[in-house]
Amino acid sequence: MEKQRIAILGPGSWGTALSQVLNDNGHEVCLWGNIPEQIEEINHRHTNTRYFKDIVLDDAIKATTDLEEALDGVDAVLFVVPTKVTRLVAKQVAQTLKHKVIVMHASKGLEPGTHERLSTILEEEIPENLRSEIVVVSGPSHAEETIVRDLTLITAASKDEAAAKYVQGLFSNRYFRLYTNTDVIGVETAGALKNIIAVGAGALHGMGYGDNAKAAIIARGLAEITRLGVKMGANPLTYSGLSGVGDLIVTGTSVHSRNWRAGDALGRGEKLEDIEANMGMVIEGISTTKVAYELAQELDVYMPITQAIYSVIYEGKDTKEAILSTMTGELRHENEWEKD
Structure with missing residues (x-):
């Protein structure tokens, strides 16, 4: 692919790591942020x-x-900002852009209040004459490993396969490989909801439980993520891929994951406000838990792990009591999808 100019909005860990991938591929990269230092x-x-x-x-x-400087003459724009400010930044981009570009995002969350996916927000706020179909860049990836050029495989998802293939070509190299997918709903919900399960997996570790418990929460967590995603219109096969089970494994088992670390601290008895203050980075799983809980109620989807984590974060329930309550719930068939 010939040299492209890309604006990356959000110089956090993942935005910085992706800027290096694109720079390694010979593209011109400009990171935009609002902290002058x-x-x-x-x-x-x-x-x-x-x-x-x-x-x-x-x-x-x-x-x-x-x-304006970041967007000047760019071929593509990549959003890597926290979920809660995605709409605000999208409005600013819409007011600043002067030509049509490829629009991508690599954030993982659902908007509080509206329950909307990030691609929907970008579609709403950036006029069609200024953007492509949105391309979602998501999958099992720690910035700490990508930045040292560790092997990473993720997904580029878009309703427009040509746009997804463009992004695939933009990023792919000897250590970073993208697969394309047209199931935007599946890829986005998988990326957002796995953060909730990672909080729960961390909590189990913090309470001293071992590999059996870890395997259980990942497997049953994937089941409830899939139930909700399919109810929202996703392809169930997506959840067995990189952006589904792949991302859930990497986020639910690693100290690199801030969601896992937050859960681990909760499991050890730390207070949420202290955990958030000490983390220094956004813990998307905290706000996503509330959105997923509300969606589960609205769509009548059985999500016991999400409900347990919600009760800890938003209702003050004891972490151990909440997690263990999932062990004493109704005995069910493993492949049962809907609530009775």
Whole structure:
């Protein structure tokens, strides 16, 4: 693929790691953020020490606080901002863009209040004459491993297969490989909802439970994620792929996952407000738990793990009591999909 110019909105850990992938592929990358000190550090020291203490970025990777500068002449725009500000940033992009671009996002969450997927938000806020069909970049990926060029396989999903293939070609190289998918609902719901299960998996670890419990929560967590996603219109096969079970494994078993670490701290008895203050990064699983709980009630979907984690975060229930309550619920058939 010939050299492309890409604006990456959000210089967090994942945005920074993806900027390096694109730079390695010979593309021109500009990171946009709103913290002047961070942007100055990237431009002058070529580091982003808030997220990566020992990594030096290529000096070709530029950063700016000026959105107009970031979007000037770009071929593609990649959103990697927290879910709660995606709509706000999309509005700003719509007001600033002067030509049509490929629009991608690599964030994982559902919007509080509206329950909307991130691609839906981008579709609503950025006019069709300024964008492609949205492409979702998602899958089992820790920024801490991608930044050191560890092998990573993820998914590019879009209703427009040509747009997905463009993004596949944009990112793929010897250590970073993308597969295409047209099931946007499945890929986005899998990426968002696995964060909830990761909180639960971390909580089990924090309480001292072992591999049996870990396997159980991942397997049963995937079942309830799939139930909700299919009710929303997803293809069930997506949940057995990279963006489904793949992402759930990597997020539900690793200290690199902030959702897992948050759950681990909850399991050890720490208070949520202290955990959030100490993390220094957004814990998407916390807000997504509330959205998923509300969606499950609205769509009448059986999600006992999500309900248990919701009761801990939003109702103050004891973590051990809530998690173990899932062991004493109604005895069911493993492949049962709907509530009676």
